[in-house]
Amino acid sequence: MSITNKDKNPKGRITETAEELYENAPCGYVSFLTDGTIYNLNTTLLSWLNFTKEEVIYLKKFPDLFKIGGQIFFETHFFPLIRMQGFIQEINFDIVRKDRSSFPGLINVIEIPAKGLNPITYRATIFDITDRKKYEKELIAAKKKAEEDSHAKAEFLSTISHEIRTPLHAILGIGNLLSKTHLNEDQKEYAKILLLSSENLLGLVNNLLDLSKIEAQKVKLEMRDFNINNMVKMLQQTFRVKAAEKNIELLVEMDENVPQELTGDPIKLSQILTNLIGNAIKFTKTGSVSIIIEQLETEKNNSLLSFRVCDTGIGIPQDKLEAIFQEFSQASYDVNLEYGGTGLGLTISQKLLHLHHSEMKVQSIEGQGAEFSFEIWYKVNNNFSSAKEKIISNEDKEILKSSRVLVVDDNPANIYITSQFLNNWNLENESAKSGREALNMLKNKHYDLILLDLHMPKLNGYKTAKEIRALNISKQPILIALSASERGEINYKLQKAGFQDHVPKPFQPEKLLETLVYYLHNPNNIGKENFIEVEEETREEIEEIEIKNKPSETQQLKNTTFDVSKFVKMANNNPIYIDKFIKSTLDALIIYEQEFLEAVDAKSAEMLGNLIHKSTMSVFYIQADKLSILMEEVKTLIEKNVASTEVLQKKSKACSREFHKIIKGLQEIKAEEILALTD
Incomplete structure (x- = not known):
């Protein structure tokens, strides 16, 4: 199509009126009053809705354009937020046409302040996001x-x-x-x-x-007491032979200011250092490998420690410094051929450091060696008590001779190997090929300690342990789990079943012997230092997971304390809007929790009543019925003037825990995960 001179203004530019821009814009425009009454909208929106202006203006309200869920959300969340901040951006509503069909719309609203005789009004833009959806x-x-x-x-x-x-x-x-x-x-x-x-x-x-x-995000930091000097000595002892075989010096330099007794995750620290020291020795032909530990900062009872592992080995080319942290990667193909390895050690170390909110750094000159370093904050423990740091003595040998051990495993090879080690240590032992056989043997004979495999058919190790603990016998045996599972994965389940410790398979004989000696000397030790302390709320969550075992999709979508399925429908399956609904509710509940605590502290039934009324819609949307019931019960107790009783305190704490669970759950829940369960 050609444009003639008469289509242009005198300056040669195409003209278009403001009204034309408004009426034919690629988005819908609608203006409404504080009560929601629509007083203007453009042609674009009318064409989408299949209405005429006469059917809408001053006859319909803005929320009438939404489905029922959207109307409720508009009244309880959307419009109050506009009134508070003067605008709202990119909220998804289903827009209903004249024939009751609908399309997904993205809405932005701004408040137009009152001016002269004109009252406060609101202007909204609506975008049809059918294709985007x-x-x-x-x-x-x-x-x-x-x-x-x-x-x-x-x-x-x-x-x-x-x-x-x-x-x-x-x-x-x-x-x-x-x-x-x-x-x-x-x-x-x-x-x-x-x-x-x-x-x-x-x-x-x-x-x-x-x-x-x-x-799979199954690894978490554990909090345990440990002595860093003992750990480093153990690492030095472990690698001394390998270093000596290559005539390499293995040096340890620890700053005298480094606190010895710490609380943190010694297993993961040891794993990181083991990877670094092992690599340093592997890639060093002459010279030395040094482990250097320094204290950089202190803050209250916390200490920032610096760890460096330096070597005089082959070094790393500058263009390969970043690649070495990638999975299955090494500096070069020739290095892999000569030195072997999987290229996973540094990758795992870096990921473990990320759990500590830290980062591995590397400096190297090719042919002159490399230095790997990282920093971790640890809590300084002034009440440290070392456990299981025993040297096998004559006394230990005597207690081994006077004790009896039962090995329970469904694998004959495992029984044979374990029994052979026990025989070598002069430790009397018998075996059972199933949990049921072990239980029958316990009825007729006492065993000081039981080595129990966890993965057995019919009656697994956990169930066997529970049945052993339920036996009416004069003296309960020590229970040590033997399993190919890592303790961190099964920690709580071990505690719950009544185990005192865990030795992973394949086990190092020295580790098993050390564990046996320790517990035979201390049969009443319940092994708390070997397990993560679990808060009551966490235990409840784990138990709920265990009860469900393999929950249905509906069960997974519905948390034990709340249900966000209404948000999915309201957001029309859009993760962006689901997240916004969740955040809006989360922000409200954080405020409500504080107001609840203030009301209880003031022993005010009126304040609680106002809170219950104010929070009704938020609680309704997430179906937090238990929270609603608990708040009502606390209000009733205050009204009955039982504010000084333990009953009120107990009920208030239960309500606070429910607030905490919901807030924590909303903080952790992700829209993508919710949608994945509703597909």
């Missing part, structure tokens, strides 16, 4: 598939790693036993190779398992 659904589906693929990979790695541990336990155990027998020089070399290869394989399996757990 279609693309968003496709993107969500693609994201869900990618997450499922990632989860499947993590599950596969976890499963296969776990399965490999069972035969590996037999290989490593036989290798250890074989090395203790009378062998000629060739046989000693064969046993040495067998042990070395099985230990390397165990390291690979552990790395794969660690990586899969981290990616």
